[in-house]
Amino acid sequence: MGIVVPLSFLLAVVIVSAVASRRRSRALPLVLTARLTQAARTTRRWRVAGLAAGVVVAIVSAQHDALGRGLMLAVPLCALCVLVGVVLGELRVAAPQGPVRSAALEVRRVRDYLPGRLTAAVGTATGLLLVVLALTTATGSADDLGRAGRSFDRRCSAVLSGGTGPWPGSFYSAPLALVVIAGLLLAGFALRRVVRRPRQGEDTTVDDALRGQASEAVVAACGLLVALPFAGVSLLTAAALHNHVCPPAGSSFAVVVLRALVPALVGLAAWCVGVLVAPTGSGHRAPEPVEAPR
Amino acid sequence: MTVPPPLRVDTTDPTPPYEQLRRQFVELIGSGVLGQGDRMPPLRQLAADLGLAVGTVARTYRELETAGLVASRRGGGTRVQASARPSTAAQRERDLREHAATFVRQARLLGASDDDVRAALAAVLPVVSGGRPTS
Numbered sequence: 001m002g003i004v005v006p007l008s009f010l011l012a013v014v015i016v017s018a019v020a021s022r023r024r025s026r027a028l029p030l031v032l033t034a035r036l037t038q039a040a041r042t043t044r045r046w047r048v049a050g051l052a053a054g055v056v057v058a059i060v061s062a063q064h065d066a067l068g069r070g071l072m073l074a075v076p077l078c079a080l081c082v083l084v085g086v087v088l089g090e091l092r093v094a095a096p097q098g099p100v101r102s103a104a105l106e107v108r109r110v111r112d113y114l115p116g117r118l119t120a121a122v123g124t125a126t127g128l129l130l131v132v133l134a135l136t137t138a139t140g141s142a143d144d145l146g147r148a149g150r151s152f153d154r155r156c157s158a159v160l161s162g163g164t165g166p167w168p169g170s171f172y173s174a175p176l177a178l179v180v181i182a183g184l185l186l187a188g189f190a191l192r193r194v195v196r197r198p199r200q201g202e203d204t205t206v207d208d209a210l211r212g213q214a215s216e217a218v219v220a221a222c223g224l225l226v227a228l229p230f231a232g233v234s235l236l237t238a239a240a241l242h243n244h245v246c247p248p249a250g251s252s253f254a255v256v257v258l259r260a261l262v263p264a265l266v267g268l269a270a271w272c273v274g275v276l277v278a279p280t281g282s283g284h285r286a287p288e289p290v291e292a293p294r
Numbered sequence: 295m296t297v298p299p300p301l302r303v304d305t306t307d308p309t310p311p312y313e314q315l316r317r318q319f320v321e322l323i324g325s326g327v328l329g330q331g332d333r334m335p336p337l338r339q340l341a342a343d344l345g346l347a348v349g350t351v352a353r354t355y356r357e358l359e360t361a362g363l364v365a366s367r368r369g370g371g372t373r374v375q376a377s378a379r380p381s382t383a384a385q386r387e388r389d390l391r392e393h394a395a396t397f398v399r400q401a402r403l404l405g406a407s408d409d410d411v412r413a414a415l416a417a418v419l420p421v422v423s424g425g426r427p428t429s
Contacts, residue, residue: 097345100302100304102303102344195339
């Protein structure tokens with residue numbers, strides 16, 4: 001247990017540096033028209049503003065509540081701010097002006113712009129987090145001061161029972177689930193907005209790359225939304241199961257799995273930070289226009 | 295295969311935008327560019343790209359639906375229901391020559407020479423193709 005946290009931190013630093021430098025080298029050489037330059041500047045500024053506001057909110061949140069809920073929600077709240085920044089940036093992209101306007105005969109879909117591997121990793125982490133939270137919520141009990149879902153109590157025999165905490169029951173899981181669900185809904189709205197905002201001129205390659213960057217930021221924000229709180233939930237659950245006087249059957253296996261998840265989740269969070277710092281927009285599939293027969 | 299020209303709307307044209315769009319879709323379906331089962335651009339996407347109200351594009355789609363050219367399904371978008379007429383290579387060739395003849399007639403009325411006609415065509419081709427490569 002003692003080595004898991006520093007090892008994960010070291011891993012995070014290495015991954016953030018590697019991802020950011022690799023992505024900078026893969027960034028598209030974009031040739032921008034005036035409209036595209038304006039759109040790129042607007043969306044990037046709002047994303048950075050969201051991230052900056054998120055860091056402030058995270059610092060304030062981390063200092064709130066001595067029982068760890070503020071610290072647990074710090075990064076998810078930062079991710080929410082990034083998502084708000086993406087939405088506002090996309091909403092501020094100018095609509096086409098002028099008397100003659102054109103539109104490609106195409107169907108743009110959200111999945112055309114999602115980064116494949118990152119989306120799969122974030123989706124898996126989100127699913128696992130919801131399963132773990134459901135289990136810890138169902139098995140949580142009130143602690144010695146009556147705070148619901150903050151302890152893991154278990155009757156060992158007819159005369160002996162034991163409890164350990166803190167346990168990620170409803171005391172922690174309810175606010176976390178609320179923020180995660182709000183973040184996922186906001187991410188869905190942001191992705192729809194990224195796809196539906198007006199095209200900026202007829203050069204679809206650069207416009208699609210900008211949409212790809214925004215979609216990467218949305219998925220990376222979702223990754224931050226779930227990865228670090230999930231790492232914390234895993235650490236708490238593993239510690240409580242390990243320290244229980246009569247742990248349930250199979251708990252030693254669960255402890256090993258939960259501890260193994262921590263570096264993986266910290267690595268995922270680091271990957272997401274790398275993507276947020278240096279989005280490339282190169283990993284998407286451009287929407288296929290309808291082709292005319294010859 | 296060639297990429298079809300983009301949809302265009304001229305807001306200074308006395309023809310209302312929904313009708314301009316409707317005509318272009320009828321041509322696209324009639325010429326076989328949009329075949330049976332092909333998905334039409336989503337309403338909100340097309341409205342945003344053209345800077346039009348969603349209701350304007352919705353009216354175009356409603357008119358096309360009334361004419362039996364497209365069908366909308368909840369959650370499935372709007373799809374082309376049937377090509378207005380089968381489009382063979384010979385027919386396309388005939389239609390192309392017909393349109394070219396109309397263009398040349400209009401150019402002659404403006405007093406254009408053969409070279410002027412060719413130059414105008416060369417200037418307009420990349421614009422109408424939407425900057426997309428054609429083969």
